[in-house]
Amino acid sequence: MRIFVMAKTVLRNLFQGPATLMYPKRKRVYTAITRGRIENEIEKCIFCGLCAKRCPTYALTVSKENKEWVVDRLKCCICNLCVEVCPVKCLSTHNHYFSPVTERLTALCKKRLEAPTAVVVDPQQ
Amino acid sequence: MGWFKRSPWVLHYNATSCNGCDIEVIVSLTPLYDLERFGIINTGNPKHADILAVTGSVNEKSRQVLLNLYEQMPNPKVVVAVGLCATSGCVFQDCYNVLGGVDKVLPVDVYVPGCAARPESIIDGILKACEILEEKYSQRKKTGYPAAKE
Amino acid sequence: MNTIHEIVLNWGIFERMLAFVLLAPLVGGLLAGIDRKVSARFQGRYGPPVLQPFYDAFKLFQKEKIIVNKFQDFNIVLFLLFTIFSGALFFAGADLLLTIFSLALAGTFFVLGGFCVGSPYSHLGAEREIIQQVAYEPMIILVAIGMYQVTGSFKVSVIAQYELPLILYLPGVFAGFLYILTIKFRKSPFDLSMSHHAHQEIVRGLTTEFSGSTLALIEIAHWYENVLLLGMVYLFFGFNPWLAVFVALATYLFEIFIDMNYARFKWQLTFGSSWLFTAVAGVSNIIVLSLMR
Amino acid sequence: MAQKNTIPFGPQHPVLPEPIHFDLVTEDERVVDAIPSISYVHRGLESLVEKRDFIDFVHVADRICGLCSFMHSMGYCQAVEEIMGVEVPLRAQFLRTIWAELSRIHSHIFWLGVAADAFGFESLFMQALRLREPVLDIFEETTGGRVILGASKVGGVRRDIDADSLSGISKRLAHLRPQLEELSNVFINDYSVKHRLSGVGYLSKEDAYTLGCVGPMARASGLDMDMRAIGYSAYKYLDVQPMIETDGDCYARCLVRIRENFHSIDLIREAIGKIPEGPIEVKVKGAPNGEYMSRIEQPRGEVIHYAKGNGSRFLQRFRVRVPTFSNIPAMIKILKGSEIADVPNIILTLDPCISCTER
Amino acid sequence: MSVLIFLIVFPLVISLLALVLPRGFHIRKTIGTAANVVLCAVPIYLLVANLDQGPSYFRLESGFVDILIFLLEVLIAGYLIYLSVRAKRYLPVVLVLIQMSMMIGFEFAYGHSIQVEHALFMDKFSIIMALIVGIIGSAICLYGFGYMPEYHEHHPEVKDRRNYFGFLMYLFLSAMFGIIFSNNLLWLFFFWEVTTLCSFLLIGYRDDKASQDSAFRALNMNLIGGVVFAFGIVYLFVTTQTMELDKLLLLDQGTVLLPAVCFAFAGLAKSAQFPFSSWLTGAMVAPTPVSALLHSSTMVKAGVYLILRVSPVMDNTVAAQMLTLIGGVSFLVTALIAISQSNAKKVLAYSTISNLGLIVACAGVNTPAAVWSALLLIIFHAVAKSLLFLCVGIIEYKLGSRDIEDMDFLIMRLPKLTAVMMIGMAGMFLAPFGMIISKFVTLKAFIDGNPAMAIILAYGSAATIFFWTKWMGKIISIRHGEAEVVEHTVSTWEWITLGILAVATVAVCLAFPFISIHVIDPYIMELFNTAPVIDMFNVLVVFAIMFSLLIILPLGLFYYAFINKHYKRVGTYLGGANVSNITFEGAMDSTQPIQLKNYYLEKYFGEERLFYVGVFVSLTLIFIMFGVAAI
Structure with a gap:
């Protein structure tokens, strides 16, 4: 019968100080390949729609006429399929996640290519 | 004085989730993320809770459970949909038994995306929920408490 | 400190009662906050602010009132009132036994509150709470008996001013008291009926159906109760107020440490071990004392 | 005297991370009957094979479960690869094995933590989940995800792990080992843990066999049942030893998982030593036609992925027989006669x- | 003196009337009520008239009465033998024969030389007992008017012998008065045997197998007590030529120790202490008024009455310590057994034995404080316990069960009765009510006298908390929805009794300083020349709690019932599976109601497990007690 087996561990915890990452105060560093959110370099995009077709969660809508690429962040499961399938490699996975939102619509990230400058509607930026 | 902001208690319910987000909700209470820094406790009892954190895409059976739990929470209360399944149904939105998203059942206040939602994201989401909780409380105070209903 | 002691001695009964009623929740709440912070540090976490219990209580008072039946809250109000009352009796220097009985009365109201709501989990919690009561009640009475044997009085005021160190006469009783303090503080391994931790098989036990301000009242009652119990620890070291306060605090920290080191026991072990331990430690001490006289 | 309580245990219950419901009939603290009720999590994802391309379905298989995520996608891929006769490169097989064993470690440590919480040992729970984080960090560095890895694909794996990372993993696991040992020591030796676990929920070897137990549940009762021994993926090159205990109680099940943790660490380090250079995937052409049952050892036991293709891009039938499902009859059996306090443990x-x- | 004789004879007359007057004769109830009023009034008169007086002894020229009593005794013995032979049970026959041969032999050998100076006497203790017997006894007889018709309605198989029942009840009251006023031990013994007979006949009232078994068990055990009692009397007279209770106390301890132990033994049997406890639990088959009157408030008290009377003789002997321990063992073990019982009357029976054990222990300790608290215990226990018995009696027929587990939501079905019952239960174990006051004092008395008992008390009271609290919790639990209120069917007679006793439970607590100063203290002064001083501050505190409860409870209930409207009503927490507020969605698509039952922990506190422990320990103690007395 052994008691206080845990004592060593908890005392060490007490004296070593907390292991907490103190997240909001201190930013978390992510690895390069962390799947955070999908980004599109809209200048390169050819609006082929392959990504939208492949998306398992129907998060992407691409409109060739309006030259518009929209991702619904609340639908995207960051599976990377679109990135893999993109013929011009304009899609990439950013390593920071998309922050929580209170309204559904604010999670819609629209990117439209209008010559000469790209209009970016992204609440995160 | 903003007491809600300082002490939001969370009830977590897994409504048809794949476990991934549930683990992350639990993990966000543990040493590395430690939600208790913000006074957040995982209560496990709707009657003590201020925030209902729902993971999963809700099916017919868990729908009723969610409604029951929500009904038993005292006002002001906030619903946080954690993870992609809870916000939209993720890859399961085509499944026959999935309603797809908590907002089909309950009024959702905060959507936390991610598959699975990262602990940081969950912390952000719950802190955001605290603000809404505070707002809801001041609104209630203005409109006054409704009288007893049997 | 000694001057404080003197001031307290110069107070009348009602002044001391009033002081307890006003100060105990502050002290108790602060202790609870320290508890949570220290527990977190033991677990390698940062932990909530020390004033967190107060935040919780204030928040709970702002919540909507939801009830299962009309009379559930009444039991809790009585629980709080009698807890305060017994604490006030204690700090006024009244009869120790009376304090204990009054505390038992308060505990009974708490249990009745758990029964009253007719919910399975609070029912189980209430049953377990009674088992716990049965487990700790003898030892608390033994404490009073032991103190009476040494000092010849049940009066807290007399016991507190007893010049010789009580602890030297009552080591066994003190050990037994420490044992059941774990039950009273609702710490692991004896947090059967309601635990502050989330994952318990009976949800929140007794408090399952109590929410909002009523839950806050329960918490406040526990703060009062904790201060009262630490007051009883103080009595053992009453010969030196400094030491006594120090030991009381150390006891509290020790209970937190115990909490960190144990899984929750089952009721059989809780009940059996506390009766056995108190029987061995407390009873033998008392018998030795009675033989010495 | 029949003084029976009827208690609804779940679907929402703090000790249950996931919704399952029991009608718990108790007498005093003793459980006399427990009738389970499921379907709070039923989504019907097996039917999705009819709507999803068999290659994209990996993403669904990945999300069957968050804890054994990788195992499911691996099992699915194996089934499809077998049907199509695809030869998976050896390096990919080794990588899969490494990830699978890492999954086992993180699942087991998580289990240890949750079990500790169920018997009211909060500091142990915190410590276990703290030790689990390094494993998740390895996942994040190698696959980009913490929980849903998405690393497996039909015909191989998505990402390679370079040699530096591999030795880094090996080093980190070596560092984790003493910490895990300290944690396991509490589970193995602490009196209060023993009080809660040993003798609780006893399942005899015969019962385990007739009730169809799999995984640690079966192994704790003395059944030698470990699918890794059949040598799928890279296991045939590794020294796999099933962890067997004979006591059949909760304590034995706990021991099995603890020993498996260390064994998995050994396996990973062995695999890292033996991993060959080479490609990580082969191009998959055509569509599956035929059927196959792939058997894999998950952290919870044997999982069977059955896939049937009809020559189109969409599978005709897909079915998963998971370990928990086969263990439920045994759970009901050992729940009866236990105590309420034991229910979460069991x-x-x-x-x-x-x-x-x-x- | 005439008052005393009146108290003994009057119930006898009433009992004969009860037997003779035909049923349905409307004057019966009037006579009964009037008689009960008289029976209440006379002891009160006795108290008031003798408030400041010491004990008084009465000389009675009693040659004729003595012979009459002797003849009656033989008659009773004959009747008992007849009944036993008819029921083919021979142990009682043997016991009666032994006893009678002893008494007859004694009568012929020494009958002529018996000189009794004072046949009757009266002191404060007798008056207390007279008050209990008079007030509670008559209240219970009133209750019987309402109860017995219902009893026969519910048990058509039982032969309706209501006249006989009334006869026995009043006969018993007469015998009780006889016991408490007799100074002549032979008279005391006679009345003692009459109560045994009444108890035996009343337990067997149903006249079926179970009740016959119980009745004969009770008879056997009481007869064993009686035999030893008779032996004690014979021995006492042969050695010391004394036949009077008061003279007994003045004699040398060494010579009278053995008879004193014999009397104490008889007292143990009568008050159902271990090893005799089983007769009392068996006696619960009797109709409720019998349980309330004989088996909780009066007859079993006669046992402790006798023990308390003779305990000064045993002061500071090993025998007294053994007596204390027997009381202690009974107290602790029965309190533990009571945890495992779900039959309401059995719980009450065990609790009765338990409390009597405490009184016996007090008698054994025999310090001023101990005797003081013993008297308080007798008073408080009698009032509260009879109240509880009567409540259970009513519930039994309103709900069709005497099982505690069937008393769910009692507060919704019988609200007023539940309130009364709560008072009774609170009276049994909660501060600031009677029992806890006396336990408080008892504890102090024990620490000074016998610390081992203080420890037993500490553990025993904890066990007491268990079964009372869970029972209380059961009856006050409330559930959603409506429940059928069945209260209106409770008869007026029953309400009157409950009212009297409920008020009495509270009143004795409020009046306890008065009782202590004017009634108990003088008695203690006589015995010990000192009286325990009660701490006035504590009394004030107790009163503070009492009054605050009396004020807060009704106000609070009123507030929560009618004024407080700021709430939302929700269902109970059922893991989210609620279908309605009290049902949940179970497995297989079923709808299950929640069921809440109490813990009984039979595996740990079961009757068969602990009973033999108690019997064994107490038998050992009794042997030691007799051993040291004989030496």
Whole structure:
């Protein structure tokens, strides 16, 4: 019968100080390949729609006429399929996640290519 | 004085989730993320809770459970949909038994995306929920408490 | 400190009662906050602010009132009132036994509150709470008996001013008291009926159906109760107020440490071990004392 | 005297991470009957094969369950690869094995933590989940995800791990080992833990066999049942030893998982030593036609992925028989006669994964 | 003196009337009520008239009465033998024969030389007992008017012998008065045997197998007590030529120790202490008024009455310590057994034995404080316990069960009765009510006298908390929805009794300083020349709690019932599976109601497990007690 087996561990915890990452105060560093959110370099995009077709969660809508690429962040499961399938490699996975939102619509990230400058509607930026 | 902001208690319910987000909700209470820094406790009892954190895409059976739990929470209360399944149904939105998203059942206040939602994201989401909780409380105070209903 | 002691001695009964009623929740709440912070540090976490219990209580008072039946809250109000009352009796220097009985009365109201709501989990919690009561009640009475044997009085005021160190006469009783303090503080391994931790098989036990301000009242009652119990620890070291306060605090920290080191026991072990331990430690001490006289 | 309580245990219950319901009939503290009720997590994802391309379906298989995520996608891929006769490169097989064993470690440590919480040992729970984080960090560095890895694909794996990372993993696991040992020491030796676990939920070897137990549940009762021994993937090159205990109680199940943790660390380090250079995937052409049952050892036991293709891009039938499902009859048996305080322990020593079970 | 004789004879007359007057004769109830009023009034008169007086002894020329009593005794013995032979049970026959041969032999050998100076006497203790017997006894007889018709309605198989029942009840009251006023031990013994007979006949009232078994068990055990009692009397007279209770106390301890132990033994049997406890639990088959009157408030008290009377003789002997321990063992073990019982009357029976054990222990300790608290215990226990018995009696027929587990939501079905019952239960174990006051004092008395008992008390009271609290919790639990209120069917007679006793439970607590100063203290002064001083501050505190409860409870209930409207009503927490507020969605698509039952922990506190422990320990103690007395 052994008691206080845990004592060593908890005392060490007490004296070593907390292991907490103190997240909001201190930013978390992510690895390069962390799947955070999908980004599109809209200048390169050819609006082929392959990504939208492949998306398992129907998060992407691409409109060739309006030259518009929209991702619904609340639908995207960051599976990377679109990135893999993109013929011009304009899609990439950013390593920071998309922050929580209170309204559904604010999670819609629209990117439209209008010559000469790209209009970016992204609440995160 | 903003007491809600300082002490939001969370009830977590897994409504048809794949476990991934549930683990992350639990993990966000543990040493590395430690939600208790913000006074957040995982209560496990709707009657003590201020925030209902729902993971999963809700099916017919868990729908009723969610409604029951929500009904038993005292006002002001906030619903946080954690993870992609809870916000939209993720890859399961085509499944026959999935309603797809908590907002089909309950009024959702905060959507936390991610598959699975990262602990940081969950912390952000719950802190955001605290603000809404505070707002809801001041609104209630203005409109006054409704009288007893049997 | 000694001057404080003197001031307290110069107070009348009602002044001391009033002081307890006003100060105990502050002290108790602060202790609870320290508890949570220290527990977190033991677990390698940062932990909530020390004033967190107060935040919780204030928040709970702002919540909507939801009830299962009309009379559930009444039991809790009585629980709080009698807890305060017994604490006030204690700090006024009244009869120790009376304090204990009054505390038992308060505990009974708490249990009745758990029964009253007719919910399975609070029912189980209430049953377990009674088992716990049965487990700790003898030892608390033994404490009073032991103190009476040494000092010849049940009066807290007399016991507190007893010049010789009580602890030297009552080591066994003190050990037994420490044992059941774990039950009273609702710490692991004896947090059967309601635990502050989330994952318990009976949800929140007794408090399952109590929410909002009523839950806050329960918490406040526990703060009062904790201060009262630490007051009883103080009595053992009453010969030196400094030491006594120090030991009381150390006891509290020790209970937190115990909490960190144990899984929750089952009721059989809780009940059996506390009766056995108190029987061995407390009873033998008392018998030795009675033989010495 | 028949003084019976009827208690609804679940679907929402703090000790249950996932919704499952029991009508718990108790007498005093003793459980006399427990009738389970499921389908709170049923999504019907097996039917998705009819709508999803068989290659994209990996993403669904990945999300069958968050804890055994990788195992499911691996099992699915194996089944499809077998049907199509695809030869998976050896390096990919080794990588899969490494990830699978890492999954086992993180699942087992998580289980240890949750079990500790179920018997009211909060500091142990915190410590276990703290030790689990390094494993998740390895996942994040190698696959980009913490929980849903998405690393497996039909015909191989998505990402390679370079040699530096591999030795880094090996080093980190070596560092984790003493910490895990300290944690395991509490489970193995602490009096209060023993009080809660040993003798609780006893399942005899015969019962384990007739009730169809799998995984640690079966192994704790003395059944030698470890699918890794059949040598799928890279296991045939590794020294796999099933961890067997004979006591059949919760304590034995706990021991099995603890020993498996260390064994997995050994396996990973062995695999890292033996991993060959080479490609990580082959191009898959055509569509599956035929059927196959792939068997894999998950953290919870043997999982069977059955796939049937009809020559189109869409599979005709897909079915998963998960370990929790086969363990439920045994759980019901050992729940009867236990105590209320044991119920969480017993449910958790099964390591139930309801989202697998109901899909 | 005439008052005393009146108290003994009057119930006898009433009992004969009860037997003779035909049923349905409307004057019966009037006579009964009037008689009960008289029976209440006379002891009160006795108290008031003798408030400041010491004990008084009465000389009675009693040659004729003595012979009459002797003849009656033989008659009773004959009747008992007849009944036993008819029921083919021979142990009682043997016991009666032994006893009678002893008494007859004694009568012929020494009958002529018996000189009794004072046949009757009266002191404060007798008056207390007279008050209990008079007030509670008559209240219970009133209750019987309402109860017995219902009893026969519910048990058509039982032969309706209501006249006989009334006869026995009043006969018993007469015998009780006889016991408490007799100074002549032969008279005391006679009345003692009459109560045994009444108890035996009343337990067997149903006249079926179970009740016959119980009745004969009770008879056997009481007869064993009686035999030893008779032996004690014979021995006492042969050695010391004394036949009077008051003279007994003045004699040398060494010579009278053995008879004193014999009397104490008889007292143990009568008050159902271990090893005799089983007769009392068996006696619960009797109709409720019998349980309330004989088996909780009066007859079993006669046992402790006798023990308390003779305990000064045993002061500071090993025998007294053994007596204390027997009381202590009975107290602790029965309190533990009571945890495992779900039959309401059995719980009450065990609790009765338990409390009597405490009184016996007090008698054994025999310090001023101990005797003081013993008297308080007798008073408080009698009032509260009879109240509880009567409540259970009513519930039994309103709900069709005497099982505690069937008393769910009692507060919704019988609200007023539940309130009364709560008072009774609170009276049994909660501060600031009677029992806890006396336990408080008892504890102090024990620490000074016998610390081992203080420890037993500490553990025993904890066990007491268990079964009372869970029972209380059961009856006050409330559930959603409506429940059928069945209260209106409770008869007026029953309400009157409950009212009297409920008020009495509270009143004795409020009046306890008065009782202590004017009634108990003088008695203690006589015995010990000192009286325990009660701490006035504590009394004030107790009163503070009492009054605050009396004020807060009704106000609070009123507030929560009618004024407080700021709430939302929700269902109970059922893991989210609620279908309605009290049902949940179970497995297999079923709808299950929640069921809440109490813990009984039979595996740990079961009757068969602990009973033999108690019997064994107490038998050992009794042997030691007799051993040291004989030496």
